[in-house]
Amino acid sequence: MFVTALCSLSATFPVWAQPTQEITLAIQAGSGKASTVDVLLTERWLKSHAQLWRFLSEPELTQAELNDLIARAPLDITQLLNTRGYFNSRVQLSQRDGHTDLSVELGPLTTIATVDVRVTDKEGNELPELTQTMRDDWGLKPDSTFTQSAWQRAKDNALIALASNTYYQARVENSQADIDPTTQLAHLHVELTSGPAFIFGPITVVGASRYQATQAIQLAELAGLQTGNAYTAQTLFDAQRRIMDNGNYSAAFVNLSPMLASGLEQPARLSARIEVNEKPLQRLEASIGVSTDSGPRLHLTHTHHRPPLLEWQATHTLDWQRDAKTLSSNWLSPHNEAAWQWTGGLALAQQIDDDITTNTHNWRAGRTQSLNNVQRTYYAQLVQSKERVRNQTPTTTSALSGHWAWSRTRWDNPTDPGNGHALSFDVGTGVTLSQGAKPYLRAHTQWLGLTPFNNPKTGRLATRVALGGVIASEHTAVPSSDLFFTGGDTSVRGYALRSIGRSDGQANNQGLTMPGRLMWLGSLEWQRPTTWGGDVGRVEQTWFVDAGAVSNRLNEQRIYVGTGTGVRFLSPVGPMQLDMAYGHQTREWRLHLFVGIRF
Template identity: 20%
Template sequence: MVSACSFTDKLPFANGESSDAPQDVARAIPYSVTFQGLDPQEERLLAALRENSTTIRLKDRPTPTRAGLERRADDDVERFVRVLRSFGFYDAVVNYDIRDADTPPANGESEIASDDIEKIDDADAPESDGDNAEPAAQKETADSKEADAPRPVILQYRIDVGTPYLLSDAELKIVHPDGTSETRSMTDAELKTANLSIGMRAEAEPIILAEQSVLDVFRNEGYPLAKAGQKRVMADTAEKTIRVTYEVTPGKKATFGKITVDGATEVDADFIRGYHVWDSGDVYSPEKVSETRRDLAQSNLFNSVIVKPVGPVGENGEIPIEIRVQESDHRTIGGGLDYSTADGPGANAFWEHRNLFGKGEKLRLKLEGSGLKQGASASFRKPQFLRRKQALVADGEATSYTTDAYDGNLANAFTGIERRFWKHWSATYGVTVEYSDLTGPDSPNEEFYLGGLRGILRHDNTDNPLDPTEGDRLELTVSPYVSLAGANTQFTSVSLDGSQYYAFDKKGHYILAGRGRIGSIFGDERSSLPSNKRFYSGGGGSVRGYEYQTVGPLNKDGDPVGGRSVLEAGLEFRARVTDSIGLVPFVEGGNVYETVTPKDFDLMWATGLGLRYYTAIGPVRFDFAVPLDKRDNIDDDYQIYLSLGQAF
């Protein structure tokens, strides 16, 4: 029988000793613990021995006699043998010796000291005579106490691990519904699923965990009620091998059957059922069950979601599926503040309802204001529109702008379809209309009435929307526009934005993040384009260190005129100093060009240092940036930015 070993929390104090029992500290024998015969590379084994050791656990309550220490060591021997077997050393032998601390180990063999044991020193030894020598009477008393005090000892465990046993075969004993059975070796694919390999050291933990993976093999083949039977582990002491046999009762193969919903109150039950990813008649698949649960959890409608088969398999070969949910609050009110030296303070507030008509419809209303713009916006999203993983989306805004590039009023609206496909890909496409009455330093002082299409292709496999530590993002936007009335223009805007995140450690405390942007406008010349449809660069969302929209061509008064192409790049190193504080050195560059495509790669660069305060909803960002290509009488010496979330 193979079993995992962990006894620390289960066993009482050895030999009837109680944690509350009084200890005669003056007579207690101080001791340290060492291990001999172990490979120092066996770090997991050594840690398990220490964790299960009675002598280490009770080191701060030493016994007054060597016999008491021996009883503790005897208890450890039994524990250690079980631990060693769980690591594949079935022939291991454990002995121990107790010797005075000043006696070297036998044969000069090396020892591994326990990290949990404090080293014994001679701090209490009497000092030599000198100018500050103790009076004779006091010295005699100290000498007497020193003579009566027990001498420290070393408890040395001598471990002969022997030859490790290897896994020679892994078998499946399949018990059929009629009671018959067959036994066969696991295939390479089944071994891989179970994280086993022939010839591996026969450790208990992977052999035990593989039992659940073996059940997954059958569930993936359409047996939802597969159960594990008795596991048999046979050891060949001559060959030093282990053969394990997993008994499985698969039950009946099943297809997906009726779906029941439990726990829904405000969210429509039929809408919840519509999230299932399987078709009628599909063979049962735990992967499809997991995908359905994941999609429901990501709807932001529920605090918890459970999707599971509930047997038995019916006579028609179908198994019912239960979806159990606990609904969350569907309304949210929030807001935020931001600040930069160029733009001044800004604020926003929003109200959101995520179940407007009972089928997950989300309506979000937002107000925002700053020195650059003031306005209101609304967005609507209806999930599961006509088919799975498809949503009806709509948004609109009315904004007044006051920037160096243009000022005036803008209103637009968009309606379209958002479609998810593959695992991390999605697309949005639809129609848009826009009205603008903007005045700029190099643009016609006319009203534009535009109609157009918007197509967006996205890829996002990052792990956190506000503070990603790994993965990448890519967004391609294509938007053709044509005049419906007013000033005449026709053009197509194309842009590609991307970012990449790489973690140097498992906790994600050290992240290298990079971003890039390239865009072009095909069609009319720059002077015929609406001011707000041109490309601009500079500011907290693009190239920090320069004022908003000032990177690129300027007129004679120093005001930005925008361009028909843009190129940007940025790199950050995000390092957490503590769990809540981080430092972020960064460098960014960009430029805007009058031509359709960038005519060169001569970018305007800036660098800076950011401070992050990490909260439950995302990091608070404080950035200090300086322009490296500072222009006289145009660029300030530095810029400061304060907002929520990473820069990208």
């Protein structure tokens, strides 16, 4: 509840060093009718920025210096309040018997009346299309509150937007904020000069020794950094990321330099210098961790970036968890001019689900392409699964299938997204090789969307949907690795990993949870940032509801629901989320810890 009537808050701060003096700051809402929250935030902000409080704790502060700080405090506070939009504030100073009183009456906040944003070329001619774009995207709209920090931030954002797309040398030519203290209105004027339009010029590579320099150039060109293409800052970011994702480099930087124009050459050109730090030919990585789903974990990875007699990259991985163990070897060829790469590999896995133990051999070969945030993969797969239920005789199933996979990500920030979406499909058709040759079709899709609210302090809404299905005759022995479970950190929270499946009591398996042919899950999560001093913090509070089901038939589905709350923050290894969820069907609470983006 906000109080709009006149209010007063005060605090006393003794000076511990010599000389000692008691100082009191009292802030009143004044004619601007500032709320209690505004008064509290302004008081805290003044104590952090006013010179008097900044130097009070200095051990070598003399009496003369303290008297000077006190004398200058009214002017200092007035100037600081002006930057917050309180241009008609009154500050009074009184002293008696070693006690100093500073009384502040806040004036009305200044409101933005008009905004005039223009973009001109180097001759001063207005560029109508760019001007309209800048006006549409301008951060300070009429009728909003004027503050110095918001004014500077709006100018910086406008300049960054212009200089990030074609106009590499854009600058702020003129800017002025006309404040009318009598009407408390602000009139804003900004003129940006675009400078010439730039295209990318020649590309060079520095630091290449183990791997060919042409490889880094080709990777950059696949990201759009090609001679003759229009300059954008996003292209530089994409080029650096693509070079880093290749796996041969530990770091990559692209530096630009404007080239001297010859005669009437237009547009201007930017030479690109790619600096790379190469990884060693072989690398062994080891990590240990713990998961709320699967307990302790050991992960070993050996990578050979250029095996003898072969230019392919080889990656061998051991992943050892309490209920899941995997040993794999994957090979990836150099990309061609269209970014396609050959891929192949073998994986041996063991999965334990209660009393069910499944050993799987998976051979895979195909082609993959990653271009402009879209990844396409075509592959053939041979799967053999051996499943043992308690002490019964193992059941062996195998299948040969062909698949098409496609995924796309559109994030505003790839490491900590706040807006955008991700979508993926995997569709395959195959034939069983055991218990009779029978065809089947498998499909899986998932979508994650992040939708911010208009007010950044309100946060965003995260929506997840996943669907999976296998179409086959009732007696087709589809390998269990092609069937579905759900539950756990990344699906339906409130339940253990892979604990949601079909209840196969009717099949004389004594009610064991088995994988099913049909799966769906949905999640709705509100991610609301914490605020401190009116600013949005890096820690977020989350509230969520998850639901999902697995079955062999639609009329046999049992829906599992989990609800809860948690905290989310950006750690050095990526977004980290700690959730406490309640499983409504099991009536139990579970703790979930996850690092990364749930997709």
